[in-house]
Amino acid sequence: MENLLLLAHTETDGTLGKNALEALSAAKNLAAGLAGSQLSVGLVGADVQSAANQIATCGAARFLAVMGAEFAQSRYASDAAATETLAKAAGARLIIAPAGSRWNRALPGVAQRLGGRVDTHVTGLAVAAGMPAITRWYYRQRMEGTLTRTARPWIVLLESGCAPAWSGGAGAVSVEKIPVALPPLRTTVTGLKSPPADEQTIRPDAKLLFVAGAGWTKKQADGQAHAAEAEQLILEFLRHAQASLGSTKSLVDLSGEGQAVLKFMSHLNQVGQTGSTPRHPKGLATCCHGEEPHTVGWRFIGERRAVNLNAACSWAQGKADVLYVADAFAVMREVNRLLAARLS
Ligand SMILES: Cc1cc2nc3c(=O)[nH]c(=O)nc-3n(C[C@H](O)[C@H](O)[C@H](O)COP(=O)(O)OP(=O)(O)OC[C@H]3O[C@@H](n4cnc5c(N)ncnc54)[C@H](O)[C@@H]3O)c2cc1C
Numbered sequence: 001m002e003n004l005l006l007l008a009h010t011e012t013d014g015t016l017g018k019n020a021l022e023a024l025s026a027a028k029n030l031a032a033g034l035a036g037s038q039l040s041v042g043l044v045g046a047d048v049q050s051a052a053n054q055i056a057t058c059g060a061a062r063f064l065a066v067m068g069a070e071f072a073q074s075r076y077a078s079d080a081a082a083t084e085t086l087a088k089a090a091g092a093r094l095i096i097a098p099a100g101s102r103w104n105r106a107l108p109g110v111a112q113r114l115g116g117r118v119d120t121h122v123t124g125l126a127v128a129a130g131m132p133a134i135t136r137w138y139y140r141q142r143m144e145g146t147l148t149r150t151a152r153p154w155i156v157l158l159e160s161g162c163a164p165a166w167s168g169g170a171g172a173v174s175v176e177k178i179p180v181a182l183p184p185l186r187t188t189v190t191g192l193k194s195p196p197a198d199e200q201t202i203r204p205d206a207k208l209l210f211v212a213g214a215g216w217t218k219k220q221a222d223g224q225a226h227a228a229e230a231e232q233l234i235l236e237f238l239r240h241a242q243a244s245l246g247s248t249k250s251l252v253d254l255s256g257e258g259q260a261v262l263k264f265m266s267h268l269n270q271v272g273q274t275g276s277t278p279r280h281p282k283g284l285a286t287c288c289h290g291e292e293p294h295t296v297g298w299r300f301i302g303e304r305r306a307v308n309l310n311a312a313c314s315w316a317q318g319k320a321d322v323l324y325v326a327d328a329f330a331v332m333r334e335v336n337r338l339l340a341a342r343l344s
Helices: 017-032 051-056 076-090 099-114 228-241 247-259 293-299 330-344
Strands: 003-009 039-043 062-067 094-098 116-128 129-140 142-148 156-158 209-210 244-247 282-286 305-309 322-325
Touching: 003 076, 003 099, 017 076, 017 094, 017 116, 017 156, 051 062, 076 094, 076 099, 094 099, 094 228, 099 116, 099 156, 099 209, 116 322, 142 209, 209 228, 209 247, 209 293, 228 330, 282 330, 293 305
Parallel strands: 003 039, 003 094, 039 062, 094 156, 116 156, 209 244, 209 282, 282 305, 305 322
Antiparallel strands: 116 129, 129 142
16 A cells, blocks of 8 residues: 655745645555555644645645644755654655755655655656656757656655646645654754746746847848847736747857847856756747757647748757747737726
8 A cells, every 4th residue: 555645845924836736636646546545634834724724625634734833935954854754653665745945955864764765846746557657858848758666765856847736625624743753953944045036037837938049139131230129028028928938049158259238147047958848838939049959948838829030940950840931029018008908
């Protein structure tokens, strides 16, 4: 029998985030397919009662909780102690957790403490021949592998955007509080630093990924580059559409070459073989020709559209669902005008 444990931490407002709800629905599905299995939920946070109530009807057999001020924020020592204790209290053989900076950092060490195994960057959970199986991508998202393990406990970190978020009703749950023996804590979390909201261009939960290519900074029909206007058009679109911003490698590399650049771009925006492979329902690429951003970076984008002056660009070779052969400056000027009119 597989004893499953879904591990989740609360967000700053005390609720469970989308990633945690996605991991919950994946864990529930898996438990339903494994004969005789039982699913428990293990919650970590300052106070997890409202998070437990939020998922009261998920069908978990037990709601285990590690609570207290020490568990409000991400810190390896307290997170590892909390999750190790929860895994033992649940008698968990299979531990499923949403992949995020907090669990990605703590859980590999917990697997070591438990004498178990861990798999990160998992994109799917299924049952194969009566055993739990996972899928993940290899070689920069070019090959997908399915694997099972006999070793237990087995910790699985599920990437975001790979399962529907659980959306059942709330209720009142009686949580089992599990005491944790904390080691001496040497790290004090004094706060978080993040850029102001209007500089935040990477939004993993956005419905749309907008990819900018190096064409935005190249000489245009009038023989001049128009980087300043490009910046203004892109930022205005991002603000209106609340889209996430991706970039090609060429565009983010330009800053190192002293060329006209889009100042808000960094290598964190880069998609592709040596960048990220985000998951958004829709994508719009502009002034972008390269192979890597399309084939690899856009692998998990649902509906793909592109704007390029060149009808023979790589997008035209079957990568985009729709290719607009047009000047991206003119297109985005008009799109922004329409969006502003709609929002006003
Ligand atoms: C090992 C390796 C790994 C790599 N990894 C990555 C990676 O992870 N991510 C990545 O992005 N690249 C990667 N590259 C680089 C990649 O191969 C391409 O060189 C790069 O993506 C090209 O960037 P681009 O499309 O922005 O620029 P360009 O190739 O210069 O294309 C610019 C495009 O803009 C269009 N354009 C210009 N003006 C306009 C306008 N007004 N309106 C509409 N269209 C316009 C042009 O027609 C052109 O198609 C990698 C390369 C190697 C060798």
